[in-house]
Amino acid sequence: MLRGERAIARRADHEAQQERISEAVWSTLAGKGIEHLTIRAVAAVAGCTTGLVMHRFPGRKALLAHARDLLHERTRDRVERLEAEAATPRAALRAILAQGMALDEDSAQEALVWTGFLAASVGDEDLIALHRRNNRAWRDRVSRLVAASAPGWGSERVATAVFALMSVAEGAAQLACFDPETYGPAAQEAALDQMLEALGLGPA
Amino acid sequence: MLRGERAIARRADHEAQQERISEAVWSTLAGKGIEHLTIRAVAAVAGCTTGLVMHRFPGRKALLAHARDLLHERTRDRVERLEAEAATPRAALRAILAQGMALDEDSAQEALVWTGFLAASVGDEDLIALHRRNNRAWRDRVSRLVAASAPGWGSERVATAVFALMSVAEGAAQLACFDPETYGPAAQEAALDQMLEALGLGPA
DNA sequence: GTGTTACCGTAACATCTGTTACGACCACTG
């Protein structure tokens, strides 16, 4: 089975390379912005040549899509871990919302990457479809936790609270990553907590 | 004073052209995304040649900055009108927050333009500085209205509520303009109203 | 060893981009 093993090893290498390149995409997106996200810039950050990038991805768009998917995957893993570790649905809800804000250097960078992806989606039906699918999955997760946190609520009230909470997390991250001096981590957490408390979803 | 009159007329023409071109920037930004925002595309939408664009603006960056400033100016005018027309500070607060969401076709387009500007600001210190200045002015306005709406609150509570409200408006607009089917106008208004009500800033 | 296969770097290509330079046109002056 040398044939098979080698094939597996090679595919694994391929995936590792894709991952490394996707990380270079994130780094470039956060550092230089999407306007400077070129194959050459990505290759330089990834420490390889443009040839390798083009051998791993069929084109620039696939590069973005894969980086986008990988980021979503990692976020999902992180969120599922947080949810599993939480003692109550309300604690889980707060944890996964806070996870999406720009509370430290890494998450602020992620928020920048996020706006890059969003900007790249404008006018690109494929990327928009990707965004919608992922975002709806995110909405479903928040919905589930809100419903579990407030069993008595009707579906409409849940939906409204979910949208408000998602908006706060997204908006706060956006604001913070472009002006961290004004909107620091403490301000973001305070806004989130005040919000949860006001909606009746504060710590039991 | 023919000399002076002509000079004024010509400068007025220049400004009208700048305005027209900036509108083309918005249109392109909302339709094709910032990656396709080129001098040629802008000129085509504006119905002129690249030569005129380059005669009105020293370069592409100035083009973006002016479109950004003009959008801010118009938003400010609109907001000031809304504020003047409002019966109470709370009504004004709600009106100006709703104005920033993606409640109709035009405002959804504005939200798309907004993300384009944000994405263009990444890695560009000048554009970031512009964003921060405008955004802080926006924050001051919301702060003033929240303080007027809840005279008893301490500055810290005001600041937290302001940040939460700004985040909701920004985040909801963002979510809505990329998935209007899921997050319609009614959902956005419901989220805003629920939010104001929960924070104790609902209609008196 | 020899042929084969996959891997990947180099260089080229066509296209697009921002920017510049030049010249035609037009209104107005003297």
Place this chain on the structure above:
DNA sequence: CAGTGGTCGTAACAGATGTTACGGTAACAC
């Protein structure tokens, strides 16, 4: 009616960009 200054379109330019094609190299098969 020349002359002048401002306006703006055309075309060119250098550089960057996505993509393709080719060639060398190393591991493996027989």
